[in-house]
Amino acid sequence: MxxxxxxxxxxxxxxxxxxxxxxxxxxxxxxxxxxxxxxxxxxxxxxxxxxxxxxxxxxxxxxxxxxxxxxxxxxxxxxxxxxxxxxxxxxxxxxxxxxxxxxxxxxxTAVVRYDYARGFEQVVRHVIDVHQVKRLHYMGGSPGNPFSEERLEIFRSVLTEKGLPFDDKSVSYGYFWAKPAKAATEELIASGDLPEAILCANDIMALNVSSVLQEHGYRIPEDIIVTGFDGIDEIYFSVPCLTSARCGTSGLADSVYQAVIDSIQYGQTNRHYLVEPSLMIHESCGCCTGHGHLTPERMHSFNDRFYRYQDDNxxxxxxxxxxxxxxxxxxxxxxxxxxxxxxxxxxxxxxxxxxxxxxxxxxxxxxxxxxxxxxxxxxxxxxxxxxxxxxxxxxxxxxxxxxxxxxxxxxxxxxxxxxxxxxxxxxxxxxxxxxxxxxxxxxxxxxxxxxxxxxxYQRYLLRRIEEMYQYDALTGLHNRISFNKAFEALKIQHSDRALPVTIILADLDGLKNINDNYGHAAGDQAIEAVARALQHSCPPGTLCVRFGGDEMIAVVPGKSDPNTLDMDIRNTLEQFNAVSGLPFPVSTSLG
The missing domain is CATH 3.40.50.2300 (Response regulator)
Structure with a gap:
């Protein structure tokens, strides 16, 4: 709740x-x-x-x-x-x-289900009792499917009760769908031994069975009766209108609601609630004439859904x-x-x-x-x-x-x-x-x-690749290629006026000695420290590049005081040395 x-x-x-x-x-x-x-x-x-x-x-x-x-x-x-x-x-x-x-x-669990057996039995008995059919054929779903097998058993038992013939040739399988049902019907026609009625385990198969038979010139129901099961809306568009059994949603909803109320009142129950399908007698069995069930409202609904589907798509x-x-x-x-x-x-x-x-x-x-x-x-x-x-x-x-x-x-x-x-x-x-x-x-x-x-995410990866391409992985400074590109852009940006530029050359002191005595990882730390000092001390807009090895350059556009920059870089390195814990001081030669 x-x-x-x-x-x-x-x-x-x-x-x-x-x-x-x-x-x-x-x-x-x-x-x-x-x-x-x-x-x-x-x-x-x-x-x-x-x-x-x-x-x-x-x-x-x-x-x-x-x-x-x-x-x-x-x-x-x-x-x-x-x-x-x-x-x-x-x-x-x-x-x-x-x-x-x-x-x-x-x-x-509480179980609510259609009494499919009773519903299909109504169809079988109607065809036999009302229309006096003696030779019937069952178009099942999938072999082994419990719903299909249950309807097959009903079909067999009613025929046995009525003393009507039944054998393996009395059964085909349309797999509950259009194409297999059509293929099974073609095989029946080719056999030359068509029954008087084909009773299908669902409406989709029945509609397609009817279509194939009529394509071959057979009249329904005059030459052969076809029935379905489910009561879907599409049967109202078939000619003739299909006899079926409707598994209506209203009755199912009523029973599910009752099961819910019982569950709320009494907790979990194992009760079974059965909903009986209703027999829908239409033209395909020969009982009635006219196509009165195709109402304007139903036609409008189909038409609206069709065109809305296209527009919405x-x-x-x-x-x-x-x-x-x-x-x-x-x-x-x-x-x-x-x-x-x-x-x-x-x-x-x-x-x-x-x-x-x-x-x-x-x-x-x-x-x-x-x-x-x-x-x-x-x-x-x-x-x-x-x-x-x-x-x-x-x-x-x-x-x-x-x-x-x-x-x-x-x-x-x-x-x-x-x-x-x-x-x-x-x-x-x-x-x-x-x-x-x-x-x-x-x-x-x-x-x-x-x-x-x-x-x-792809744009993020492209940015990362661009950064890897433009910037040195160790120091984060421009590499030579991206520096040249950025420097050319800077020249174009200020091509209409003279612009003072300060260029700082920085070279790490004693890199070979650090590498030989403390390892290359320590040398990388020292290079990175100088690069950070260079970036930190120069004003925004400065182009900093690792030109190779331990050599770095900073291009500072506009007016600046070289002595102040020199002092800031050295002070930054002194602060780094005070807290780095390295067994050697990091220093740089500047020019």
């Missing part, structure tokens, strides 16, 4: 997917009524294929503060990482925080480029002010301020012990001034945001797989286009911030 509000932390992937965004909207409405605040920790891609490749982005889960979290929700099927889920559960239980698993299963790309051309941190944040960015702030590791640190090669702690973060950008503050922000502040004006009641959405700033901080979105109105552009904002601004930091 913080500022009088219970904190419900939700771990999710792909919040920009419409159903996920709707789930957050519904859940937040429930939680607000019960004095709870929803904090969403989001990654833009699931971890099924890349669990060990996107460490930078998954660092957002390390941001969760279990000292203030009241309930943790993990959407495991969205994140698709048993390892991440196990780590989060362990951290929560160490603080006695109850955990609600959505579409996952783990010991000592262009704006954000230009913004990222502007940031990388900036020189200072404030200038980089000013490059972000654009109407495309609203209701968000950006907080970076305070070490990003130091241009001498290569952040891409140093270990990163998402919770620095020194509590060092920097408020890099905030759309709510105009004019904006960057400032330090404590870790426990989390975001500016947190108390007001909690009172306003919208969800707080956190994403990592990741560049070259190195986390540099985090974004927080606090959309004051639920607009699906805002949620859809989260990945674009994160990608473009992460590249902008990371590129800015990298280019700034």
């Amino acid at each position: 913080i500022h009088g509000s219970k904190v419900v932390s939700l771990c999710i992937s792909r919040l920009h997917d419409i159903e996920n965004a709707r789930f957050v909207e519904h859940l937040n409405k429930h939680l607000r009524k019960n004095g709870c605040s929803l904090w969403v920790y989001n990654i833009t891609t699931d971890l099924y294929w890349e669990e060990n490749k996107i460490i930078g982005e998954t660092s957002i889960f390390d941001l969760i503060d279990f000292n203030i979290t009241d309930v943790l929700i993990i959407m495991e099927e969205k994140i698709k990482s048993k390892a991440i889920s196990a780590q989060l559960i362990q951290r929560a239980h160490e603080k006695n925080i109850p955990v609600v698993m959505v579409d996952g299963d783990a010991e000592d 262009r704006v954000l790309s230009a913004m990222s480029e502007r940031m990388q051309r900036c020189v200072s941190l404030p200038e980089a944040s000013w490059a972000l002010y654009d109407p495309t960015l609203q209701d968000m702030c950006c907080i970076i590791d305070n070490r990003c301020i130091d241009d001498t640190i290569n952040l891409l090669e140093m270990p990163y702690a998402t919770a620095p012990e020194n509590d060092s973060m920097l408020l890099f950008f905030d759309t709510d503050e105009t004019p904006f001034v960057q400032r330090p922000i404590r870790r426990d502040e989390i975001i500016p004006n947190l108390k007001q945001h909690l009172q306003d009641g919208y969800p707080l959405i956190f994403n990592a700033i990741s560049f070259m797989n190195v986390p540099l901080g985090y974004f927080c979105f606090y959309f004051r109105e639920f607009e699906i286009t805002d949620y859809c552009k989260i990945p674009q904002i994160i990608t473009m601004l992460s590249f902008g911030i990371g590129g800015f930091i990298t280019r700034r």
Whole structure:
């Protein structure tokens, strides 16, 4: 709890997917009524294929503060990482925080899941009972995938119950995606033994199965029935409209909310909450005609997201480029002010301020012990001034945001797989286009911030290389090449008038004796002492050069008193000898 509000932390992937965004909207409405605040920790891609490749982005889960979290929700099927889920559960239980698993299963957690088996069974029975189909084919996801195998078992058991044929030829695999589903359909057509109906384990495969069949001249549903599962919005754009089973977000949000309330009241429970998908009967099974579900509102939403995506991409790309051309941190944040960015702030590791640190090669702690973060950008503050922000502040004006009641959405700033901080979105109105552009904002601004930091470090390296090229490493004086360049520039600067110049020649006394008796390191100390005395005693604007070995020259432009300079140099060396602890005095011959 913080500022009088219970904190419900939700771990999710792909919040920009419409159903996920709707789930957050519904859940937040429930939680607000019960004095709870929803904090969403989001990654833009699931971890099924890349669990060990996107460490930078998954660092957002390390941001969760279990000292203030009241309930943790993990959407495991969205994140698709048993390892991440196990780590989060362990951290929560160490603080006695109850955990609600959505579409996952783990010991000592409440579990909320769709009753996928019951939902798919409705589709199978509908096709058999209503349409009297005798020869059915199952288009599964991936072999061995638990969701695909569960639906296969339902398919097999219903066919067995009805006395219908089933064998290995009754199953194909489309791997839950478009291209494999198309390839599997082509194989079915080529076999010359098409079934009366193809029942797919998800809508994406069903849409592509339908497309391939129609390309080959088959009519749906007259020649062959095709059904899907999930109830995604895209089915309303298919011709014919796809029969499916909807795993609706509203029912899921209701059950998750109940699990959260039970967890707050009773602590950790092992209760299971089942959400039954609803059968969606449309044209592809032959039940109804017309395309009435393609409403103007749905068409407008798709159209708006499509064109907004293109426009926002262009704006954000230009913004990222502007940031990388900036020189200072404030200038980089000013490059972000654009109407495309609203209701968000950006907080970076305070070490990003130091241009001498290569952040891409140093270990990163998402919770620095020194509590060092920097408020890099905030759309709510105009004019904006960057400032330090404590870790426990989390975001500016947190108390007001909690009172306003919208969800707080956190994403990592990741560049070259190195986390540099985090974004927080606090959309004051639920607009699906805002949620859809989260990945674009994160990608473009992460590249902008990371590129800015990298280019700034490169400029630092160039300065260091230039210093190494221009200045003697031991004494810090000009070397011959840079001295000649600086002296020519001095002559050009004063070419319109006569300028008196004093030239001082300094030669360390007894360098060979020092090297022979005390070592070359001692000789270097003596050379360095003379160089410092020369620099310290000469006025600003003097060109000091190590001309070779122990020989140094100082060119003093303008009027000066050589005797005073001589005395200052010798006095400086006397002061050095008094405290140096060297077994020999350092002196110089001057001319």
